[in-house]
Amino acid sequence: DQQVKQNSPSLSVQEGRISILNCDYTNSMFDYFLWYKKYPAEGPTFLISISSIKDKNEDGRFTVFLNKSAKHLSLHIVPSQPGDSAVYFCALKYAGNNRKLIWGLGTSLAVNP
Amino acid sequence: DAGVIQSPRHEVTEMGQEVTLRCKPISGHDYLFWYRQTMMRGLELLIYFNNNVPIDDSGMPEDRFSAKMPNASFSTLKIQPSEPRDSAVYFCASSLSSEITGELFFGEGSRLTVL
Numbered sequence: 001d002q003q004v005k006q007n008s009p010s011l012s013v014q015e016g017r018i019s020i021l022n023c024d025y026t027n028s029m030f031d032y033f034l035w036y037k038k039y040p041a042e043g044p045t046f047l048i049s050i051s052s053i054k055d056k057n058e059d060g061r062f063t064v065f066l067n068k069s070a071k072h073l074s075l076h077i078v079p080s081q082p083g084d085s086a087v088y089f090c091a092l093k094y095a096g097n098n099r100k101l102i103w104g105l106g107t108s109l110a111v112n113p
Numbered sequence: 114d115a116g117v118i119q120s121p122r123h124e125v126t127e128m129g130q131e132v133t134l135r136c137k138p139i140s141g142h143d144y145l146f147w148y149r150q151t152m153m154r155g156l157e158l159l160i161y162f163n164n165n166v167p168i169d170d171s172g173m174p175e176d177r178f179s180a181k182m183p184n185a186s187f188s189t190l191k192i193q194p195s196e197p198r199d200s201a202v203y204f205c206a207s208s209l210s211s212e213i214t215g216e217l218f219f220g221e222g223s224r225l226t227v228l
Contacts, residue, residue, distance in 0.1 A: 043219030093215035
């Protein structure tokens, strides 16, 4: 019973275009929503996060959107660059003192030159 | 600044052997997490510590797995006896209690292969 789903295992986009990665969840008890990027043979690295009280957070080329009514989270990368090719995970944190993150299975993004 | 340091990076062992994975968190971080990554189940939290005390070990698969944190700068994850289904990448991560978003800093992982 997966609480967090990333329904697209892979995505391929052209350099310079927009990449949109999606994440759906079933539980309303999360207070922070995070995106991590992972290169092969490395650990995940934090990319961007959003609080449950916001609907958008932007950091350079990366923007995260949160639609609480639809229980949907998305990451937009624009413009996409070949160096963005990696696996992207959404991770959701339970509200309160609980430090447990619930992770999606990841989406592998390939940005083609 | 040094990140989270894990050892060994790769371990190949035979079924039934004891495996010990090691982790040094970022200095000053008071939370430490052990994760396991497999193709089928993705990233699973095994256990996490706060100030060296285990807080949630509900993700530890069974009694063959144990984790300790004897001090703020060192933790171990032990599997005894190991089985082929334990083959996975094991990640250690650390964080600060003041970081309310739950952001974690991961090590590079220990890839375990049990034959």
